[in-house]
Amino acid sequence: MGVVYILWLRELKKYLRSRVQIVASLGAPLMYLGVLGFGLGPVFRRAGEGSYLQFMAPGVIGMTVLFTAMFSGIAMLWDRQFGFLKETLVAPVPRVQIMMGRTLGGATVAVLQGALIFVATLVAGFRPVSVLAVPLAFLIIALIAVVFAALATAIGSSLKEMQGFQMVMNFFVMPLWFLSGALYPLQGLPAALAVLTRIDPLTYGVDGVRGTMLGTSHFGVALDVGVLLAVGALFVAAGAWRFSKIEV
């Protein structure tokens, strides 16, 4: 237990010390929120869908959590290249404990980053249905964080070089985000797109956050949570397996 805790704490300390990185990684979500949120607002309203800012705020929170959690995979490649990973791999502890410490650390950082963006959406004018909805929504946000931090661990364990992660970002993370229904409603999509959105785990995450914070969801919060739990368990197992196979 001490091992999981100390490695979790390490991720957290590094996060809190990198002020520049915290601010830098808020840039993209804030831009989406500001430019798209207000830019597409009038069109969305004319289409009879209400406030676009209300609609997309949960999506931008989901995006932040996705990107931050996936970033923990890059951090692992970094550790691999600059050495700290080796220090943990020769320690006399089961690899799964090391993997859990890192993954939970990455997930926690993603939740904190999501909380910062949530505050930003409140400033921009986003209003959840009730105060009680917020802690519930954050349970779902935590699930999203674990799902993608575990996925990042699985990918990070399988890649050997930094360059590989660039490809993952472009061909994997960006599609996960664009297909999640964060920016557009899931009703009435063309069949192909509808199928793709339903394969994307983030879709259920964003839908769950919307369901709790706005009281309207496409699949129902219960299904959202069920999918996230199942995918989370799968990814954690995959991450633990890939991590156990690392050779230095």
Added chain:
Amino acid sequence: MIIRVQNLVRTFGTVTAVSNVTFEVRRGETFAFLGPNGAGKTTTIKMLTTVLRPTSGTLELDGLNPVTESTEVRKRFGVVFQDPSLDSELTAWENVDIHGVLYHVPRRVRRERAEALLKLFELWDRRNDLVKTFSGGMRRRLEIARGLLHTPKVLFLDEPTQGLDPQSRNQMWTIVKNLNSTEGVTVFLTTHYMDEADRVADRIAIIDHGRIVATGSSAELKQQTRADSLEGAFLKLTGTTIRDEAFSAADQMRQFARFVRR
């Protein structure tokens, strides 16, 4: 014997990095692998330290098999790899403390020993500074201090002085040799510096192209080859001298240039 290696082979595809290597290391001695880059030194250390599986052959560390009893073996050694393995975004103290937790050193022992080691390696005053602000010599000392925290029986040092200035090298060896005699920790080092092997090692194994060419004390190796220096012995045994002296000189120039620019 704390380490026994028999007929060890490791291949990477068609390349044979370690080719039928057999040697033993005595408890409490300082043992050096001397050879050029690419001789198979690091590959052998990686197999002894459980991070790489041998293709064939047997390994034994303190009577245990690193392949099948890796967790038990890991408790018994400390290692400083060739590439740095510190977290430069954490402080010196945090790096050492995490190590203590990973090795299940009880909190009180951890604190006491961390303090003693950091003082010994002259890092105590800088313990709360981030490692990224440390010089190369300080980082190396910190890695060695960390590797000793859990009181290992064997300390592996893979090219520990590469890139360090002579003063840092001297200081490092003085402390390590001192610990070698006071704590009885076996030191297994690799180097391609002749003078270093000559000065710090009780016994030397000369390794080239994945094979051990000769083993013995510096005096024995000289006697065996009738050479008057270890360098001469190395030349006679391998038919070549260590080639990358020029490379390391260039490296030193580069480091010097970086130092001046700052």
